[in-house]
Structures are given as structure tokens and as C-alpha cells.
Amino acid sequence: MNTTLDLEDFMYNSFDINIVLNHLMADSVVPAIATTDPSAHKLDIDLYLTRERQKMSDCNNICDLPIELLELIMTYVSYDEIARVRSVCRLFDSCSQRLLNRGFVKVEKYHNICFKRVKQQLPRRESERRSHPLARHCDVLSAIETRLSLLGMTYMKYVEMTLCCFIPGKVIDEIYRVLRFIQNNPNPPRVHELLQELRDISSMAMEYFEEKIAPSLKSKLSTSATVMTTVGSLNSSPISSCHRSLPSTSSSTPAYQTPRSSPFGDQETNKSNISNNLMKQMQTSQNTIKKEFNEIKVKLKDFSVIKREITALKSKAKESEKSSLEKDQIIAELKAELEDLKRRMSEYDKKSGVKAIKDEQHVHKETVKRKSQRTPTTRAKRVRDNSIQSASEDMAEDLQMDDIAVAIRRRTPVRQETLMTQPIGRNSRSKTNSALALSPKSLPKRNVKNNTNLTENLREKRIKK
């Protein structure tokens, strides 16, 4: 009854009842309450109260202040200062770590707010953005964004694993400085001028972290991982059953806690037995872990080799696919070109075939005319000439028709030479005619000779008469 009253007093004095109860449990006051008379536990609680009151009232030291208050006080110092005072004491270190981690998240949020504000004021067109008065603001903010992402990639992985905190408080201060400067200045200087210090210190911090601190953190991580595996194996091993067999005052207390007021007398012997068992179990579990670790190592090696091969094959397959695609493309292009060429050729054939024949015909006619103009015009000759001419014309016409037909069939341009030398198998005319037709220049020559002979004969006859 007294205990409940006292607890009410606790509540009235704004103490956390859970914390008090936990303390009571830890100090083994509860078993005493359960076993002894009420006056005794009233005394115990009074003692506890006075002790706690002494603790609370003795604010002689800054470390006696509540942690929330200490954190609040430290927010009035720069982040650089917070990072520097980490090594004052453990409490300062834990507070500083929390504040630094929170500071990085806060500065990221503040940057996002600023960036959003600027982006809302900027025009949508990129060409117009360049000439906008807020263009420099935007450049600076985007540069800070890249810095923040780099910092996040370097530190936050380890921060999330609680291996370290966001160490460079100075960088947070500098980011805040730049962001506030942009907010207050309508015409900020160029990006590289404004962000020179930030770039310098952030890159210095990141390089230093990656060179000097990250390797040790990685090793710490690997050791903690091995510890975790051993703990896991221990939990699954019969040791846990050993723990369960330990005598405990209540079912709620953890098995690994050593009870201060144990009802059993042979506690010491039990302890030694348990420790021996634990040692044995530890050794065996260590051996099994080592074996498993080696096996996993070997498997990992095999796996890595297979992985490499697969990647090599994949790359080869990709290359071959690429080459085949290229080849297909080339073939398609060539086909298209060929078709185009064929079309052009056919057009050209049609045009050039008709033209050549016409030209040939024209030339032939002209030569015949010239020859006929030069020679004396007798009837016989004329008749002969006419007959020859008509024959040659017929031949030419025949040839023309044949050649056009052949050209159309072969789709090749009709050359003048072929016209001159091509035999005419289909024609049923005489060889002389064909010869005349083939060599139209030879015929007038003979005719001229014949004509000259005739004129000489006529002259001789006249002279004789």
C-alpha cells in the first residue's frame, strides 16, 4: 500500500514511472518488497528517492543537466565547434554526434527548400533561364546539391551503421553560410568564387575520411559481423538451453542477468560449470565457424570465376548481336542502293538507247547526203544511188528496230560500235546489202569510183566522135 502511494508521489513529481520501476528492478528492491514486511520496502523506496533526488538536485556540473537540455545548449555553437568539443567527455561526444548527424539532414532540407523556392521563380524555358536574374542562384544551389550528394555518399553509409557520425561540422557551417548569403543577396558572385571554400573543405574532409578513417571502420564492421555470426551460432547452440536452466527470480527477467538475491545456495558451483560449458561451446562453435568460413570462401572464389565467365560471354554475345545488326543494316542499305541503281539504269537505258539510234541515223543521213551532193547526178547513178540509199535506209531502219529491241531486252545502252558491227541474222537480205548497211561509208566510195570511170569513158567517146 505504501509502495503505491510512493509511486504516486513519483508520478506527481514528474518522474517517469517506467524508469523508476526499472531502477527498482535492477537494484533488486522488488524481491525485497515481495518477501519482507511493508515497512522495509517503504524504507528502501525512501532511500532510492533520496538518492535520486540528490542526483537530480546536484546540477554542479553541465553533465548533470538533462541530455535534451545539453543538446539545446550546444545548438548555440557552430557545427565546427560541436565537432571540436567531441573529445571533452563521453556525454559531449554522444551529444555532438547526434547534433552533427541531425545537422547534415537539416542542411539538406534547408537546401531543398531554397532550391524549390528559386525553381518556382525561374521560367520553364532553359534559354530564358540563362538570362534570368536568379540564374546564378540556381547554379550555386545545383552545385551545392552535388556537394551534398557526394558528402552523403561518403559518410551516411557509415552513419546509418552507427560506426561514426557526420564528422565535418565545418562543412555544414559553410553550406549554411552560402545558402544564407544567396537568400539575402540578389546578385551573388560567380559559382566558383562563392563555393571555393566549400569545395576545398568538403573535398579535404572526404579525401581524409576515405584514406584514413573508412578503412578502419570497414575492419571494425567486418569484426562486428563475425561477432554477430558467433552470437547467432551461440543462440542456436545448446548454450542457450544452459542459460535457460539458470535460476531466475521471475520469468520476465532476462536469462543472462545474474540475480543478486538468488534463493539457491550453490550459485558459485553453477557459475563455474556454466563458464566451463560456455568455454567449450565457444571453442567448438569457433572451429565450426572457421570451417564454414573457409568453405564459403572457396565457394565464393568459384562463384566469382563463374561470374567472370558469364560476364565475358554476355559481352561477347552482345558484341555479336551488335555486329549482326550492323551487317543487316549494311545489307539493307546495299539492297536499297541496288534497287535505286536498277531503276536509274532502266531510265537511262530508255533515254540513251533511243538517243543513240537517232543520232546514228542522223549522222548516217548527213553523210549520205554529202556524198550524193559531191557525185555527178546521172539517172542511172541516181537510180542506183537511190536504190542503195533506200536499201541502206531500210537496213538502218531494220537495225534501229532490232537494236531497240535488243537494248530493251538487255537493258544496256546501245553503242555506236555495236550498231556498226552487229551482224543481222534475222534479216533475209543479201550480204552486200548487209555489208553496205554495216559500212555505209564504203558504198559511196565505190560509187564515186564507178562514176569517175563513167565520166572518163563518156569524154573519150565524145573526143572520138
Next chain:
Amino acid sequence: MADNADHIDGDDNEDVRAQQNLIKIKLKSSEGGIYECGLTAAKMSDLVKNMVESLGTDAVVTTEPIILGNEAVTDAALKKIIEWVEFHWDDPPVDHDFEDEKDRRNEELSHWDKQFIDVDDQALLFDVIAAANYMDIKGLVEVGAKHICSKIRGKSCQEVREMLKITNDFTAEEEDAIHKENAWIYAKD
């Protein structure tokens, strides 16, 4: 008079506040000391303000004093707190806007505040800060925090330890590890 006080409770007028400050309420420390304080001044504490609002001004004025049960609220601390709130009762309300808050944070303490908080007894200083925090007097907590921070600023860890009487509970390895983490700051210079 109490009814009057209830009636004008919500007004922000300075005259009204001055009138309200004439009404005295009693505050009891954890050590049992009872001290009088003006109503407006006492309302600078959010704890007292909420109590007054929930109980009603009549009850607060006529009945027993308000008990401040936290052990940090010693007689000396409560006296100092009452001194501070009686001086600052007519301060304009604090704007909690982000940028203004930052400016306010960077502001230096006034001469009166500096003299008020610069006490030789460190235990009293921390009691005042802790009690102000318990009573939720933001302005006074800020004054205390700024004072401590001005002491810390620019000092080495050893100097801070000596000044604030803190014992170094780090092992040599742990201290070296922290120094190593912060070495890049000093490497620049």
C-alpha cells in the same frame, strides 16, 4: 479583481498586461520557499501559464501557491528566475520563424542579461538553466545556453574541461580515435 483578470485574460494590450502584472501569485520551490511574482511575468513560464489557464486565475490567486516540484527549482534558482521574468515581462513575444530564429540565435546577449547570468556559482547557473527548462521559459534557457556557449567558444577541450569542471572519461585510445577523425580540420592550417 479576479473576475476582472479573467475577463481581460486573452488581451495582448500592454496596459492590460501591466494591470495583470500587478496581480501577484505565489510560487513554491522544491525546497519549500514561497515567492511572489507578477501574473504576466509568471506567465512567461509555459508551465505556470498552462496551470493558470486550467485552474483559473481565481484559484491561483486565492488558494495555495503553485508548487514547482522539480528538484532543480531551488530557492536560489527560483529567486533568480523571478528576477529575470520580472525584468522581461514586457518583452515582445518571440517569433519562431526559421530565419528570424537564426538571427535571434546569433544575437548577442544584452548587458543586463550578461550581468544576470554571469554568476560565480556554477551550480546555481546550471540550476537556473535546468529550472527554466522545467518551467518552460524559453528566453531564459536561451540566455543560459548562450552564456555557456560563449564560454566554450574558441577553447580547447582541456580548457573546456577545466572551466566546466568535467572529468575526462575517455580512454586514451578513444580520445586518439576522435582526434584522428578531426585531424583534417587542423591539417588545413
